Amino acid sequence: MMGVTDPDALRDRRLFRFGGFVHDRRGIVIVLSILLGAGLTSFAAIGPDWAESWGEENVESVAAIEIVQRISGGDDANPEAVILYYSSDWSFFDANTSAAFRQAVNDSLAQVQPTVESRIVNITTPWDVNDSLTLVNMVSDDGHHVKVTIEFKGDRKEAKATYGDVRSTITSDVLTIWRFGGIGVDWSFDHRLEEDLVKAELISAPLTLIILLVVFGTIVSALLPIGIGAISVGAAVGSIILFSNLSDVNQYALNICSLIGIGVSIDYSLFIVNRFREEMRLGRDTRTAIAMTMATAGKAVLFSGLTVAIGLMGMLFFKDTSLPSFGIGGTIAVSLAVLFSLTLLPAILSYLGPRVDAGKVPFIPTPTDKDDGFWGTIARAVMAHPLIVLIPILILLIGAGLPFLQVSFGMVTYESLPPDDEARQGIERENEVWLNSSSDNSLVIVVEFDEDTEWRDPAALEVLYNLSKMVNETDGVKQTRSVAWISSEMDADAVKMLWGTPIEMLPPEMASIRALVEVSSEKAANGSTAIIFMDLEGRANTDASKEIVNRLRDIRVQYEDEPFVDRILVGGFAAYNVDTLELVSDHLLEAMLFIFIATFILVFIQVQSVVIPLKAILMNFLSITASFGMLVYVFQQGHGTDFLNVTPAPIDPINPVLMFCIVFGLSMDYEVLMLSRIHEEWERTGDNVQAVAMGLQRTGRLITGAAAVMVVVFLAFGTSSMTMVKQIGLGLALAIAIDATLVRALVVPATMRLMGRANWWSPKAPWSSKQHAELPDGSSE
Known part of the structure; x- marks a missing residue:
């Protein structure tokens, strides 16, 4: 034959x-x-020209923030970095030390000056500000902490490049400094990603060579x-x-x-x-x-x-x-x-x-x-007692995945940076001093009226007041601010009077309020658009904050029916968290169907069987389930996070999808390699047990070596300082290790033995019959 x-x-x-x-x-x-x-x-x-977003213009929360940025800074709003200074001896409010504090701050910024060449537009210190509302956000209550903002020319990519050039020049011998802000955090993410990539390659290269030397x-x-x-x-x-x-x-x-x-x-x-x-x-x-x-x-x-x-x-x-x-x-x-x-x-x-x-x-x-080596011996031992081997492993792998049932999803925040990162420490210090003032803990509601309605119109102010009042009464909202919600003691009529009456005709007390909020109102309302700002009591990536977003979106519905209201958008990090989770959920089914159907067809063509592709797809879930369970057990529930130098946090909804797509493909990679060899032996011998044993013997060492290479590469990325990359690296390493050992060495032989010749059944493939003769093209049946 x-x-x-x-x-x-x-x-x-x-x-x-x-x-x-x-x-x-x-x-x-x-x-x-x-x-x-x-x-x-x-x-x-x-050189790369990396996108700063992912085409999110259609996402409600992103659209809302873009409107806020346009109104707050105008069409020419510039990216900013924040420098936080601390002195234990000097205070902004102390007449005896304020000048020294100011001089020390200016000295630290001596090499960062607004010029055409430096691409720095403006530097704002608290000593340059006359607006008391702005000053509150720049100086701590005791005056020992002050914030300075640096505006950069160009878009965020250009601003990050400029920030990277000047960052090292912002130093002080007498003040404690934290350099962060939007651009500072973005720069830290990019910088660490680049460093981690180089580190991972340096770690994986020599270890990979050692593995290959052992294999060959x-x-x-x-x-x-x-x-x-x-x-x-x-x-x-x-x-x-x-x-x-x-x-x-x-x-x-x-x-x-x-x-x-x-x-x-x-x-x-x-x-x-x-x-x-x-x-x-x-x-x-x-x-x-x-x-x-x-x-x-x-x-x-x-x-x-x-x-x-x-x-x-x-x-x-x-x-x-x-x-x-x-x-x-x-x-x-x-x-x-x-x-x-x-x-x-x-x-x-x-x-x-x-x-x-x-x-x-x-x-x-x-x-x-040789045909009777280590892997062939294992395969025959497993096939001699398939259920005894299969059932405990299935229980183990399914049990390992159970923590994923308790998953809580949340987008990546600054906490994905390591605890010793300066930008992260700056945000944490800011939240500590200004009581969770980070923009991550804020939400906005953008109300757009039709083009014939100004926000100062009585009907518009009525909507803004009622909506602001309901927002302020929502559980979990700490503070609300808008042009229609200046004080809880002002009712809707007072708000209409405040903005609808010339300031010189207002009562003295109300005129004072009008004068105080006039400047800040320019960043909260413009033309036919007004913004309601709110601070949350908890963190933005928690389930409680997601529930607040959903309640706010329910509240707005009753105002969207007003004939002069164009649309109402809810934005902010917590809203973006909700939107991203919905985007992932909405497309998950179609993505999985595409992967399953296309994979089934490819494996069917390769091994000429209906049963094996279905079984391969099901077995891949075992590896993936266990890695998902680890993701929650470690990175969300906090087991071993001290050793890994990460902060327990909700799981980014992107990560499980990313890991699923990668692990599914790589698991099928080893599956196809092994099944190809098993199928080759099946065509040659027609003996299912012999084909499985020989296929595993011929590929066991190879798959182990290939998987070891993958595990080394993934573990190298698991050394990343970034929590998100660490999650992906360690999760993939675990999934591939399980797949190449427990699944390929034990589960596959056990299931192949239990299914017997049915493994090779195909309704349209004559070679799947029990006969095993020559075919004209050289294969056999």
């Missing part, structure tokens, strides 16, 4: 012929591949995946940077590119090199070995790449979030990893031939092709 491992059985298959083509034209393939890789990598030199046992074989990984990731980085200049791509795409690209490019190269060495050990000539490698491992890599890309492309469904940027970065990285693994790598192997095993590493045994 001719088996599929016989070259004659595969000669008519496209990838077999493609392997021969690459071998025969290996010089041209290598030159073209290197030119392509170098060309794409060179685009990194043009020779230096040349181990270096090949490293080389392919380097050119693949370099090309992917250049491609993403080019794409960022052509479309909206967030900086996070670069981190995902490295996170995914390093792992899959090395894994795919590992699969190809391993199969080539296996074919060479069978005594084949180099050309036949390359062709056989491409027809078997090459096919598995192609389908694996497609399944990973499908998982990543599932993130493209989540419009107006950061997920499409992750999906773009990951898909580009995977596509290039597949391309170079199927072209450049086999071309290099064609030159090397048997020299691929050069450089034997001492004390590491050379892999053998």
Whole structure:
């Protein structure tokens, strides 16, 4: 009987012929591949143009904040940084020390002056302010803390670049300083992401090489995946940077590119090199070995790449979030990893031939092709008692996922920065001194009237007053401010009188109030638009704050029916939290259906079975469930957070989706590789038990090595100082470790044994019948 491992059985298959083509034209393939890789990598030199948002104009909370920014600062509002100063000896209110305090502040800002060259528009200190309402927000009650704002020219990207240039010059020998504000926090996030990316690569590279040396046992074989990984990731980085200049791509795409690209490019190269060495050990000539490698491992890599890309492309469904940027970065990285693994790598192997095993590493045994090795023994032991193995593991994995039932979702805040970060400490100090004054703890309601209605009109003020009153009475709202809610002692008629009467005709007491709030009203109302500001008692990313947002949106409904009211928007960080969670929920089903259906089709084509793709999809949930449980147990409930140097907080709704898409794709990656080999043995022998044992024996060492590479890469990213990146890195590492050990080594053999020949059933595939004969194309039934 001719088996599929016989070259004659595969000669008519496209990838077999493609392997021969690459071998025969290996010089041209290598030159073209290197030119392509170098060309794409060179685009990194043009520099990125990262998007500062994710196309969120359609999100209510974002639209509301954009209106607030336009009214508060005008169309030319400039990005700001905040510098917080503290002196234990001097006070702003102390006539004897205020001058010294002021001089020390000015000295610290001596090298930061508003000039055309410096791209700094304005610097405002408390000593420059005459407005008492503004002064309250710039000076603490005891006068020992003062805030200075620095306005930058240009958009946020330009402002961050300028801030990065001048930040180090803002120092003082006599004052304690915290540099933060919107631009300062953004700069800290970007700066730490860049540092963490470099650190992760420096950690993962040597460890990956050690793993490859252990897996292959020779230096040349181990270096090949490293080389392919380097050119693949370099090309992917250049491609993403080019794409960022052509479309909206967030900086996070670069981190995902490295996170995914390093792992899959090395894994795919590992699969190809391993199969080539296996074919060479069978005594084949180099050309036949390359062709056989491409027809078997090459096919598995192609389908694996497609399944990973499908998982990543599932993130493209989540419009107006950061997920499409992750999906773009990951898909580009995977596509290039597949391309170079199927072209450049086999071309290099064609030159090397048997020299691929050069450089034997001492004390590491050379892999053998024996049928009764460690992994085959495990598979047979599991299949001898499948239920005894399967049931406890299912209980363990499902139990590990139970904490996810208690998940609380909340967007990333400044607390994602490490506790020792200066920008985070500045916000925490500000909240401590000014009692939770951070903008994260604030909400706004934007009321837009029709173009014929001014906010000063009596009917408009009536709506603003009633709405402000209801907001102020809402549980969880600490304070409310608007042009119609200046004091709880003023009723609607008094508010109408305040704004509808010339100031010189108002009673003295009311005229004083009018004079006091006249300036600040310019930032709270303009033309047909008015803003209601409110401070929350709790944190913005809590369930209580989300409930407040929902109540406010219920309250506004009764006022939206007024004929002169155009629209009412609720904005602020808590509202953005609610909107993002809704965006994720709204698109989750369609994304999952896309991933499941596309993956099912691909795996069906690969293994020619209906049962196995369904089973593979279900088993992937085991790995994902356990990693989700860890996410909540550690990062939300706080177990081990001291060791990890993070602050317990709600889980960002983006993270589980991101992890699901990545883990699902990578889990199917290993599933496809193993099932391809099992299917190959099934076609050759027709014995389900033998096929599973042989498939696991042939791929166990390989999958363990590939998974170890992935785990090392993910753990390296888990060392990030950023909580969000740490969550993703550790979560992915755990999921892949579980998938490659418990699931692939134990659950798969157990379920394959229980299903028996039904594993290979397909209503339209004649080779799934119990007969097992030759087919004309060289496969068997």
